[in-house]
Amino acid sequence: MKKSLSIVLVLLLLLTACQVMPDDDQSLASTPSSSGCITPPPSSSVVPPSSSTAPTVPTTQPTVPPTTQPVTPPSPAKDGSAVIFRGPPFYANYPEWYPREGLVDHLYWAVKSTGESILVCDEPVIDATKTDTNIFFVKKSEPTKVYVTAIGDFKNHEFVCESTYGSVSAIRNYTNSSTLLQFVADGKKFVVYDMATGESTVLMEQYHINFAVLYCNDDGTWGDWIEFEGQHTEDDGPYTLYLYNWKTGELWEDTAL
Numbered sequence: 001m002k003k004s005l006s007i008v009l010v011l012l013l014l015l016t017a018c019q020v021m022p023d024d025d026q027s028l029a030s031t032p033s034s035s036g037c038i039t040p041p042p043s044s045s046v047v048p049p050s051s052s053t054a055p056t057v058p059t060t061q062p063t064v065p066p067t068t069q070p071v072t073p074p075s076p077a078k079d080g081s082a083v084i085f086r087g088p089p090f091y092a093n094y095p096e097w098y099p100r101e102g103l104v105d106h107l108y109w110a111v112k113s114t115g116e117s118i119l120v121c122d123e124p125v126i127d128a129t130k131t132d133t134n135i136f137f138v139k140k141s142e143p144t145k146v147y148v149t150a151i152g153d154f155k156n157h158e159f160v161c162e163s164t165y166g167s168v169s170a171i172r173n174y175t176n177s178s179t180l181l182q183f184v185a186d187g188k189k190f191v192v193y194d195m196a197t198g199e200s201t202v203l204m205e206q207y208h209i210n211f212a213v214l215y216c217n218d219d220g221t222w223g224d225w226i227e228f229e230g231q232h233t234e235d236d237g238p239y240t241l242y243l244y245n246w247k248t249g250e251l252w253e254d255t256a257l
Helices: 002-017 023-029
Strands: 080-085 106-111 117-119 125-130 134-139 145-150 153-162 168-173 180-185 189-194 199-205 208-216 222-231 240-245 251-253
Touching (some): 080 125, 106 125, 168 208, 180 208, 199 222
Parallel strands (some): 125 168
Antiparallel strands (some): 106 117, 134 145, 145 153, 180 189, 189 199, 222 240, 240 251
8 A cells, every 4th residue: 555655656746847837937948958858949940932923024124315416517618718808898799707897808717607707817818719628828928829728727828839920810729620729820821730740731811811710520630611701802891701712712702691
């Protein structure tokens, strides 16, 4: 009987030792003992569910501002003209953007888009002509010499040629024969000077020539006809227009104008 009672007491003591600890001591329960009997709670096995729907890719592309095309300004030669200011009175066909004041007989570069007038030569000139890139002119102080300046760089003047036929009274140049310089010498001789070869040729001589032009072909070769204003004889009017064939010597009064 005593033996049975002892077994019951031992069982009661074992049951009391296995009871759960109060909540205040849960933190200590998570710390393993030296005996390894207490196992820490397992780490959470819950993984955030992955979305079954792929993220939406925006279909609207970023707005790219349109490329602004640069505005090409007009070339200096087409936006201006070489003008010798002769002073008033101004004729009816005198453009509004030509200089209305300045030094008389001085050469200016008149800018059409702005109305500006730029002095090219600081002394009087006899005549001038322009190409797509240059201005050719003759100074009154050196009437037998032709000078050139680049459009836009009017401070630099270069010597081109000298007339051996007398003073230059009129000068012309045309872009379809850019190497050809044409001028009137001594008021009587029409001279063609080839800037590429340095050769000059007298193509026509008249009683008096105000100005003259040799019309060149499309390929730049010399044409047959010279148009000039002047007098074929002393009895002609001072401003008569003529057509002259320098190869045959034919002369026609130009009545088309």
